[in-house]
Amino acid sequence: MRWLAAPALILATGAAAMTPALGDPDTNPALQSAARARQNWILTCQGCHRADATGTPQTTPTMAGFVAKFLQVPGGREYLARVPGVATAALPDAELAEVLNWSLVRFDPANIPAGFQPYTAAEVGRLRQTPLRTEAAVLRASLVARFNADQHK
Numbered sequence: 001m002r003w004l005a006a007p008a009l010i011l012a013t014g015a016a017a018m019t020p021a022l023g024d025p026d027t028n029p030a031l032q033s034a035a036r037a038r039q040n041w042i043l044t045c046q047g048c049h050r051a052d053a054t055g056t057p058q059t060t061p062t063m064a065g066f067v068a069k070f071l072q073v074p075g076g077r078e079y080l081a082r083v084p085g086v087a088t089a090a091l092p093d094a095e096l097a098e099v100l101n102w103s104l105v106r107f108d109p110a111n112i113p114a115g116f117q118p119y120t121a122a123e124v125g126r127l128r129q130t131p132l133r134t135e136a137a138v139l140r141a142s143l144v145a146r147f148n149a150d151q152h153k
């Protein structure tokens, strides 16, 4: 879990919106577990989300250039860990936190808010105990409406 501290530091310094500061998570030495995260993405997530996280219209929303916006609104952080594909993934808490953090940095670094603290295994372990079910779509729509409204202020 040592690698989690490094992106947090980078983000805390205010460079959050700058993609180049984070670099490529596959080669960034700070992301020591990037290889495992990437492997878990391939095995557990990309079947629905696609390798580049662009998703599939009508079934799976795009995460690319979008997913970190949820972190900008109240309740969004919890939503990302409780969404069914995440909460019910066949991965231990530490690897789930890792792949979720990796996917945010990999697919949407520009929208990660300043001061973002990476998910920990304990946090993900707690949140995934109450996976979203039928209410996922309604909650998602309200969060999207919230960050869209914030952007147009």
Ligand code: HEC
Pocket: 041, 044, 045, 046, 047, 048, 049, 059, 060, 061, 062, 063, 067, 080, 083, 084, 085, 086, 089, 099, 100, 103, 136, 137, 140
């Ligand atoms: C069975 C298909 C499927 C799998 C497997 C899956 N997801 Fe998803 N994911 C979805 C769908 C569909 C949504 C949209 C919310 C919903 O209705 O569940 C979603 C939403 C999300 C979201 C919230 C973003 C948004 O726009 O709502 C994140 C983050 C996410 N998935 C990450 C992952 C990760 C990480 C994995 C692997 C551990 C994964 N997903 C596995 C289908 C999947």
